Every structure is written in structure tokens, then in C-alpha cells.
Amino acid sequence: xxxxxxxxxxxxxxxxxxxxxxxxGRGAPGAGSSSSAGAPVASSERPxxxxxGARRDPMRLPRASIAxxxxxxxxxxxxxxxxxxxxxxxxxxxxxxxxxxxxxxxxADGGYQLDTLAPxxxxxxxxxDGRPPARWRGPLPxxxxxxxxxxxxxxxxxxxxxxxxxxxxxxxxxxxxxGPIADAWVAVESTRVDDTAFHTxxxADGSFTAWLMPGDVRxxxxxxxxxxxxxxxxxPTEQLEILLSPGATLAGVMVEAGTGTPVEGATVVAExxxxxxxxxxxxxxxxRGEFRITGLQPGRYxxxxxxx
Numbered sequence: 001x002x003x004x005x006x007x008x009x010x011x012x013x014x015x016x017x018x019x020x021x022x023x024x025g026r027g028a029p030g031a032g033s034s035s036s037a038g039a040p041v042a043s044s045e046r047p048x049x050x051x052x053g054a055r056r057d058p059m060r061l062p063r064a065s066i067a068x069x070x071x072x073x074x075x076x077x078x079x080x081x082x083x084x085x086x087x088x089x090x091x092x093x094x095x096x097x098x099x100x101x102x103x104x105x106x107x108a109d110g111g112y113q114l115d116t117l118a119p120x121x122x123x124x125x126x127x128x129d130g131r132p133p134a135r136w137r138g139p140l141p142x143x144x145x146x147x148x149x150x151x152x153x154x155x156x157x158x159x160x161x162x163x164x165x166x167x168x169x170x171x172x173x174x175x176x177x178x179g180p181i182a183d184a185w186v187a188v189e190s191t192r193v194d195d196t197a198f199h200t201x202x203x204a205d206g207s208f209t210a211w212l213m214p215g216d217v218r219x220x221x222x223x224x225x226x227x228x229x230x231x232x233x234x235x236p237t238e239q240l241e242i243l244l245s246p247g248a249t250l251a252g253v254m255v256e257a258g259t260g261t262p263v264e265g266a267t268v269v270a271e272x273x274x275x276x277x278x279x280x281x282x283x284x285x286x287x288r289g290e291f292r293i294t295g296l297q298p299g300r301y302x303x304x305x306x307x308x
């Protein structure tokens with residue numbers, strides 16, 4: 001059974017704030033938009049897919065774990081200190097819930113364990129100094145390139161093997177207005193080999209180091225308070241720069257039309273207009289009906305919602 005719902009949105013960018021209102025549901029009136037230049041604006045149209053039934057929320061289910069061992073192809077020795085990262089590959093989590101990968105370091109025996117994973121499919125990669133990254137692809141990579149875990153499952157034996165031959169890529173993550181950005185998540189991948197990314201974090205001075213096969217590379221970085229930034233270069237290189245711009249935020253409350261009752265567990269999506277090349281973000285409402293979508297590129301956005 002679906003409910004009529006109303007979204008009350010507050011939208012903002014780095015230097016400009018705006019307020020908009022979006023009402024959804026049959027017969028629900030709506031109007032209003034932001035007049036701030038460059039800030040996202042809300043549409044008065046009924047969002048496509050609103051109140052058609054929300055998907056199951058994986059964040060409410062028991063968490064799963066994945067464990068295995070990291071070794072090298074030339075000799076089979078264990079790799080200590082490798083960074084193993086899992087990135088959500090399904091559609092059940094919102095952008096806010098999957099913005100950052102879940103990562104852990106391998107121990108002296110090469111063993112690793114990733115905990116607190118939501119049930120679903122996860123892309124698994126391993127990164128270590130001096131070697132290009134490796135991605136777990138399974139026995140049938142064309143059919144099942146990701147690791148799937150069920151609620152509460154402890155999956156073991158997910159091993160990854162690192163090859164030799166990596167060359168160094170050094171770079172820095174900077175604020176577009178000047179100054180380094182520390183603790184940014186950085187992913188660097190070859191454009192000619194495959195889509196396996198070397199994951200690392202920027203240091204206090206914004207610097208990072210990755211190891212890949214020689215050739216063209218592309219990099220992306222995310223950090224709290226910023227929209228995603230990208231860079232390109234040729235490996236090996238000592239000067240790959242990624243510039244990040246302050247991200248816009250869209251926040252608000254979703255309530256049931258007519259009663260004002262907060263709607264919990266609804267998914268709110270902010271999709272940028274194609275002609276402005278905006279980004280897309282999504283978030284889930286809490287028990288008070290509140291949601292917050294961060295890291296958006298400045299521009300115009302059309303919010304939509306799904307709820308039961």
C-alpha cells in the first residue's frame with residue numbers, strides 16, 4: 001500500500017543557500033524553487049517513481065564479513081600490509097551509504113577480514129607497494145565478478161594474488177582554491193589493462209602513491225565536504241594532481257501528505273540535469289524522516305523519492 005508523501009528540501013552549496021519545496025503524491029499541490037545562482041533547485045513536478053514502494057533496506061539486516069589471504073604470483077609468499085577494499089556493487093544501498101569503500105590491512109600471514117558489510121554484491125580489490133592491484137573475479141568472472149554475501153554470512157577463502165610489474169604513480173589531492181586535502185580516498189586505475197583500481201589515502205600534505213602497469217591512468221578522489229574530483233596521467237609519473245571542489249548538500253524531511261507524519265526508510269535521489277553535467281546522489285530517511293545528500297557538484301537537481 002502506497003502513501004502520499006511530501007518532501008521539504010533545504011539545499012545549499014559552498015557559498016550560496018537556497019530553499020525549495022517538492023510535494024509528491026496524487027493531487028498534492030507543489031511549488032517553489034531556489035533562486036540562488038548555481039545552487040540546486042527543487043522541481044514542483046511529481047517525482048517519477050514516488051511512493052511506488054521502497055526496496056528492502058540492507059542496512060537493517062545482520063552484517064556480513066569476507067576474509068581471505070593476499071599472496072604474490074611469483075612464489076606464493078604472503079603479503080603483509082596490503083590494503084584490501086570492498087566497494088558495493090549492488091543497487092540496494094544509497095550513494096551516501098556506499099560513498100567510501102570498506103577496507104582493511106592484511107596481517108603478517110597475508111590474512112585479512114572485512115567486517116560490517118551489508119548483504120549484497122561487493123567488488124574486492126587488493127593494493128600493495130610495488131605491485132599493480134588485483135581484483136577478485138571468481139571462477140566465472142563473466143557471470144559473477146563480485147563477491148555476494150547474505151545477511152549475517154561469514155564468507156571465507158576469498159583470496160587475491162598480486163602480480164609483479166608495477167610502476168610508481170605519485171600525486172597530490174588539492175583543494176581547487178589552494179591547499180592540500182588530507183585523508184582523501186584515492187583510486188587510480190589503468191585505462192588500458194582493466195578496471196582494477198589501486199586504493200590508497202592521501203597524507204597530511206595531500207600526497208599519495210599508487211602502483212600500476214605502465215601507460216595511461218585515471219584517478220578519482222573523494223573527501224568529506226567535497227565533490228568527487230578526477231585526474232589523468234601516464235604511469236610512471238611523479239605529478240598526478242586531483243583537484244576537489246567544495247561539494248553542495250541537499251537536506252530535508254519527508255513527511256506523509258495530509259498528516260505530517262515522518263516517513264522512515266524512504267530513498268531520496270538527487271539527479272543532476274544532463275546539460276549541466278551534474279552528479280547524482282541519494283540518501284535514506286531516518287526515523288524522523290530526515291535525509292542528507294552530500295558531495296554534489298553545484299548545479300540544478302531534480303529530487304525524486306520512493307517510499308511505501
